[in-house]
Amino acid sequence: MARKFYRKCVKCGKIYNPGTHIRNCECDPEGLLPFVYEDVNWDNYPDPKYGDSVWRFHEILPIENMEYAVELGVKKEHLIKCEVIAKEFGIQDIYIKVDSLQPTESFKDREAFMTFSCLKEMGYEELVASSTGDSGIAHCRGASIAGMRVHMFIPQNARTRWEELYDRMVQMEGNRFNPDCVRLHYSGVTFDEAIANACEFAEGKKLPLEYWFYNQMRIEGMKTLCLEVLEDLGGMPDWYIQGLGSGTGIYSFNKGCLDVYGKSPRFGGVQPWGCAPMVLASRGLVEGKVGNLVVDHMDTYVIGIGIPKIFESYPHLVSIGTVWFEDVFKGGKRAEIREFPRLLELYRADGVPEGKAGLESLAALAGAEKLIKMGKIQPEDTVVVACTGRMRLDVPELKAELE
Ligand SMILES: [Zn+2]
Numbered sequence: 001m002a003r004k005f006y007r008k009c010v011k012c013g014k015i016y017n018p019g020t021h022i023r024n025c026e027c028d029p030e031g032l033l034p035f036v037y038e039d040v041n042w043d044n045y046p047d048p049k050y051g052d053s054v055w056r057f058h059e060i061l062p063i064e065n066m067e068y069a070v071e072l073g074v075k076k077e078h079l080i081k082c083e084v085i086a087k088e089f090g091i092q093d094i095y096i097k098v099d100s101l102q103p104t105e106s107f108k109d110r111e112a113f114m115t116f117s118c119l120k121e122m123g124y125e126e127l128v129a130s131s132t133g134d135s136g137i138a139h140c141r142g143a144s145i146a147g148m149r150v151h152m153f154i155p156q157n158a159r160t161r162w163e164e165l166y167d168r169m170v171q172m173e174g175n176r177f178n179p180d181c182v183r184l185h186y187s188g189v190t191f192d193e194a195i196a197n198a199c200e201f202a203e204g205k206k207l208p209l210e211y212w213f214y215n216q217m218r219i220e221g222m223k224t225l226c227l228e229v230l231e232d233l234g235g236m237p238d239w240y241i242q243g244l245g246s247g248t249g250i251y252s253f254n255k256g257c258l259d260v261y262g263k264s265p266r267f268g269g270v271q272p273w274g275c276a277p278m279v280l281a282s283r284g285l286v287e288g289k290v291g292n293l294v295v296d297h298m299d300t301y302v303i304g305i306g307i308p309k310i311f312e313s314y315p316h317l318v319s320i321g322t323v324w325f326e327d328v329f330k331g332g333k334r335a336e337i338r339e340f341p342r343l344l345e346l347y348r349a350d351g352v353p354e355g356k357a358g359l360e361s362l363a364a365l366a367g368a369e370k371l372i373k374m375g376k377i378q379p380e381d382t383v384v385v386a387c388t389g390r391m392r393l394d395v396p397e398l399k400a401e402l403e
Pocket residue numbers: 009010011012013014025026027028031
């Protein structure tokens with residue numbers, strides 16, 4: 001039977017049709033290998049047999065045999081059409097995509113369902129991953145449901161938070177959770193060290209490594225957020241705005257639009273002023289060399305996206321040609337604290353459930369407002385803002401401000 005997809009290097013065009021997990025093309029460590037779909041049966045897209053599950057998009061997901069499809073309960077979250085925010089920002093059509101109601105309360109469940117399904121179909125029973133929080137939790141739960149084993153590398157500096165999140169997930173899952181499917185390795189002090197140790201471990205054991213931007217299974221899983229938006233809008237938005245860490249969310253939104261419509265919308269990748277390496281690089285203010293740029297200080301509460309390094313993803317985000325990077329909260333933490341309550345109230349007023357808009361989502365909304373006021377986004381444009389996490393609303397200064 002002809003395979004329904006192959007992988008094609010973004011740099012040299014070499015085509016791969018592998019039955020095993022490969023991270024990048026042999027031509028270059030930067031040679032990303034996105035999945036390309038052939039002979040898509042659009043009559044079967046979305047497939048009503050799968051109800052509200054993300055598996056209804058299986059025609060353009062990297063799986064051949066649906067027997068290997070792992071069901072993690074990732075469900076469609078509807079778009080909110082914003083009346084209050086539209087008025088406040090002076091724009092007609094602005095939507096919020098809330099994605100923090102998934103089984104482990106973050107959009108990382110979308111990455112996990114795809115990675116486990118692909119690896120299962122390839123015949124793997126174990127994988128290696130590294131995380132400081134949301135992504136790792138989604139993958140531990142995923143391993144248990146898939147009946148696979150994950151070796152999770154967690155840096156010591158994230159251990160307290162990790163244990164809190166992990167305990168909560170285990171409690172929520174109850175009897176369904178099989179702890180035998182998870183091996184926790186507290187390894188290294190920082191995230192970089194934990195990742196390096198995870199790489200070494202994976203190489204030694206010849207196991208696949210679930211590793212951020214280069215894991216195209218992750219991109220494909222995350223793409224389902226885009227597919228839901230396209231379904232709800234009945235077309236492509238003009239703009240998609242998201243808080244930007246390594247850029248997986250934006251890259252995968254672009255992939256969804258390319259797969260369905262063959263074109264890209266425009267992107268607002270938003271970083272907080274106090275830590276915005278990609279914004280600086282895009283303005284030529286720092287050298288955006290792959291992997292080695294570090295912003296020397298951080299002045300932000302938005303640590304979920306305030307990542308002081310330019311990751312390997314920067315050139316790929318630039319290469320999709322449509323990314324507009326923008327920074328918000330000029331003045332750092334003090335400016336953030338002044339702005340947070342207003343933004344939080346805007347989300348609340350348009351119906352985002354209590355506690356479901358984290359700091360990265362506040363930054364995204366602030367970025368949307370800025371792009372509209374600057375005239376980059378036109379009043380007649382359709383805009384989608386991603387409300388994706390629930391990070392760090394416990395900042396004491398913010399709590400005091402809200403009381
Ligand atoms: Zn290549």
